Amino acid sequence: MFLKGKLLKAAAICNYVFTALWFVVTACFFALSNNLYWMFLIFALVSLYDGFVLISVKEKMKSVTLDKNENIKLLVCWILSIVCPPSFILCGLAYFRKTEDEVTVRSNVPCEAKEEAKAPAGKKPFYKAKSFITMCVALGMIIISSFSAMCFETSGFSVKVSDFTLTREMTLSYNEGKIHGKQYAIPLTVTDDGKEHETSYSVTMYKPASATEENPAPVVFVLPGFTRTKATMAQYCVELSRRGAVVFCSDPGGQGGTTENSSTGAHGIEYLVQYVYNNSDDFKFCDKNRFGAVGHSQGGGNVVTLASDMAGASFEESIIKSV
Known part of the structure; x- marks a missing residue:
């Protein structure tokens, strides 16, 4: 085998290893709701x-000297392999290698006799090439894995x-954002230059098929902890x-896809609760008498604040019935 071929094979293996690493990094950034995961996905x-x-x-x-088309392919691969430093080095060595290597003879049969005995091999169809088969298997695994994750x-099914963005306008649309006479609306943020602008909260809703207007389901609000996002x-x-519960999970202030940086409204969970509670148009499938909340770490403290702030004179009048 030519040394150039060995270099190409080693470079390909490095690319496969880095593909797995980039996919892991992509998953980590996706879990943190960081949009940089798209960049790492492209790298993979x-x-x-x-x-x-x-x-x-x-x-x-x-032979060591490639034809024009294959040489162009190698050059393109060398450029693209910048996402895999070891492969970049190996491709560079292979690209500039123009001389013949020593061929290892594994038997005592002379090379000339081998060439005569060997029947000329026809060109394989592209669909029989190892690289094409490997690509199809990899794509199949990606599709199957994605479908399995969606089923989970x-x-x-x-x-x-579904995802939605909770804005100030939405929190003011119903009952002026008030519960028990107290307003829970996303405040305007004032920047250093004195200008006001609106912020928002990123929310994911899980609605079971059994939750309908005729059969409203209990509601659970889930809040992540410090430095965590709703994906976690x-x-x-x-x-x-x-x-069977309808679940709402939001990114806390300053985390994930939320643009509000403060911890007001118990890190935004109070704004979400009042919006769902007061909105009888879009959430008819939610049972207002069965609202609960759960949080992790700092989110647990925010849930306690939520239950306390929205407590009524009695258990029946309290918005959050269970934490």
């Missing part, structure tokens, strides 16, 4: 594609998962919604 796909093409070039290589999150509480939301 580029690295995967680079590995497939390098293997294809290696399989078609008949929606409890076998029995729960509808998904396992609780999935389990609660699977058991």
Whole structure:
């Protein structure tokens, strides 16, 4: 085997390893609701594609000097492999290697006799190439894994998962955002230059199919802890919604997709609760007499504040019945 071919194979393996690493980084940033996960996802796909093409070039290589098309492919792969430093170095070495390598003869049969005995091999169809088969298997695994994850999150498609952004206007639309005479509306934020602007909270809703206007379901509000996002509480939301509860999970102030940086309104959970409680147009499937809340770490403290602030003169008059 030519040393150039070995370099290409090693570069492809490095690309596959970095593909896995980039996918892990993508998952981490996605869990943190950081939009940079798109960049790392692109890195992973580029690295995967680079590995497939390098293997294809290696399989078609008949000598150290590649033909024009294969040489262009190698050059493109070398440029794209910047997302995988080890592969970038190996591709560079392979690209500039123009001389023949020593061929290892594994038997006592002379090379000339081998060439004569060997029947000329026809060109394989592209769909029989190892790189194409590997790509199809990888894509199939991605699709199957994604579908399985979707089935898990929606409890076998029995729960509808949707995202929405809670704005100041929304919190003021119903009953002026008041509960027990107290207003819970997202305040205007004043910047250092004295200008006012509106902020918002990122919310995910899990609605089971069993929750209808005729059969309203209990509601649970889930709040993450410090430095966490709603994605890190998904396992609780999935389990609660699977058991028939409508679940709302929001990013706290200054975390995830929320643009509000303060901790007002118990990190925004109070604004969400009053919006759902007062909004009889969009949340007819929610049982207002069965509101509960749960939080992790700092979120637990915010839930206690929520229950205390929205407590009535009696248990029946309190908004949050269970924490």
